[in-house]
Amino acid sequence: MQEFGETIFAEMSALAVRTGAINLGQGFPDVAGPGAMLEVAVEAIRSGEDQYPPGPGLPELREAVAAQRLQRYGLEYDPAAEVFVTVGATEGVAASVLALAGPGDEVIVFEPYYDSYAAVIALAGAVRRTVTLRPVEGRFTFDPDELRAAVGPRTRLILVNSPHNPAGAVFTREELGTIADVCREHDLIAVTDEVYEYLTFDGTEHIPLATLDGMRERTVSVSSAGKTFSVTGWKTGWVTAPARYVRAVQTVKQFLTYAVNAPYQRAAAYALGNELAWVEELRTSLQGKRDRLISGLEAAGFTAYRPQGTYFVQADIRPLGFSDGMDLARALPDKAGVVAIPTQVFYDHAEAGAHFVRFAFCKKDEVIDEAVARLARLG
Ligand code: PMP
Ligand code: GLN
Numbered sequence: 536m537q538e539f540g541e542t543i544f545a546e547m548s549a550l551a552v553r554t555g556a557i558n559l560g561q562g563f564p565d566v567a568g569p570g571a572m573l574e575v576a577v578e579a580i581r582s583g584e585d586q587y588p589p590g591p592g593l594p595e596l597r598e599a600v601a602a603q604r605l606q607r608y609g610l611e612y613d614p615a616a617e618v619f620v621t622v623g624a625t626e627g628v629a630a631s632v633l634a635l636a637g638p639g640d641e642v643i644v645f646e647p648y649y650d651s652y653a654a655v656i657a658l659a660g661a662v663r664r665t666v667t668l669r670p671v672e673g674r675f676t677f678d679p680d681e682l683r684a685a686v687g688p689r690t691r692l693i694l695v696n697s698p699h700n701p702a703g704a705v706f707t708r709e710e711l712g713t714i715a716d717v718c719r720e721h722d723l724i725a726v727t728d729e730v731y732e733y734l735t736f737d738g739t740e741h742i743p744l745a746t747l748d749g750m751r752e753r754t755v756s757v758s759s760a761g762k763t764f765s766v767t768g769w770k771t772g773w774v775t776a777p778a779r780y781v782r783a784v785q786t787v788k789q790f791l792t793y794a795v796n797a798p799y800q801r802a803a804a805y806a807l808g809n810e811l812a813w814v815e816e817l818r819t820s821l822q823g824k825r826d827r828l829i830s831g832l833e834a835a836g837f838t839a840y841r842p843q844g845t846y847f848v849q850a851d852i853r854p855l856g857f858s859d860g861m862d863l864a865r866a867l868p869d870k871a872g873v874v875a876i877p878t879q880v881f882y883d884h885a886e887a888g889a890h891f892v893r894f895a896f897c898k899k900d901e902v903i904d905e906a907v908a909r910l911a912r913l914g
Contacts, residue, residue, distance in 0.1 A: 543650065554872075592800060596771075597614040600612075635691060641663070642664070646888070699844070725750065823900075864877040875894050876893040
């Protein structure tokens with residue numbers, strides 16, 4: 536694991552703390568989640584919910600997740616056998632990759648990829664193959680031929696993150712159809728990371744890959760409470776999949792952490808059942824923040840890509856005369872008092888992403904305004 540070192544999120548958040556710069560790097564909201572949900576967690580602690588919960592998760596949360604998948608997407612999962620709870624989506628993805636890919640197997644990821652994917656593929660002893668997302672008419676997408684060319688005899692899994700961090704793309708039915716075709720033709724399993732499932736804009740619909748023809752049977756879907764309810768520190772996630780995959784993934788998960796903290800499971804179950812109106816307000820407010828950040832970045836001279844989902848904007852730094860996002864991100868606190876994430880660390884083909892930095896907009900309006908005012912001095 537030596538090549539992995541410290542994550543870019545830890546490095547850039549530490550830089551923000553050290554310099555006092557505005558942190559638009561690591562994605563975490565600066566306002567609290569729904570009050571009643573927080574009270575459920577407090578009450579669970581007060582009432583002594585302190586011991587190990589069941590390994591697969593509290594039945595209440597597994598039932599709430601099954602109900603959510605059914606109501607929102609028409610996907611049916613048996614809460615007893617096809618849903619289980621993980622320490623955030625991060626553990627859900629990790630346990631899935633460790634369970635389903637072995638040494639020498641190949642795993643396809645779309646780059647830029649979320650950093651933990653590369654690390655966990657390495658932990659599994661597997662090999663990652665990347666398919667590059669590139670901007671076409673303002674939106675990041677992939678070339679279907681590149682995806683087909685990435686498949687080989689050892690390919691086992693494809694990791695699909697939509698809405699996509701950091702590119703902001705929400706895969707269309709057509710794009711998902713291409714992925715589904717490849718999975719069916721080559722007998723691949725898909726692991727989907729849907730943590731931004733509610734955070735889509737301008738009426739863009741999040742379509743779970745599992746809803747496509749023949750895909751429920753070969754898809755392991757992962758999501759979590761962190762983004763949906765603005766509690767990224769709770770690390771409470773879940774996996775839904777056919778029972779045989781759930782058994783495999785759970786066999787791994789039980790030796791990573793055995794179980795997931797009980798009070799937050801209780802609260803996440805409550806929130807899934809009762810706080811979706813709150814989430815809709817969050818979504819609307821984030822759409823405004825997205826537009827606010829983009830106007831500011833454009834005024835400051837960046838080329839900004841308007842995301843269809845997530846709370847991140849990709850900004851091209853070349854119009855400002857910079858070429859290396861890593862150099863700029865490390866210098867940005869001094870130059871402008873702002874922290875961003877250099878997107879190139881999420882690429883194998885670094886040249887495809889060298890000129891992007893990622894800004895988060897899950898922040899109070901006044902924080903975004905101050906950050907873009909500072910960035911305007913860059914030019
Ligand atoms: N996947 C993606 C794409 C993410 O952006 C994040 C970060 N929040 C996670 C997974 C991690 O989710 P969790 O905190 O639930 O582990
Ligand atoms: N998902 C968050 C982001 O992309 C970071 C999570 C982390 O720090 N690992 O900013």
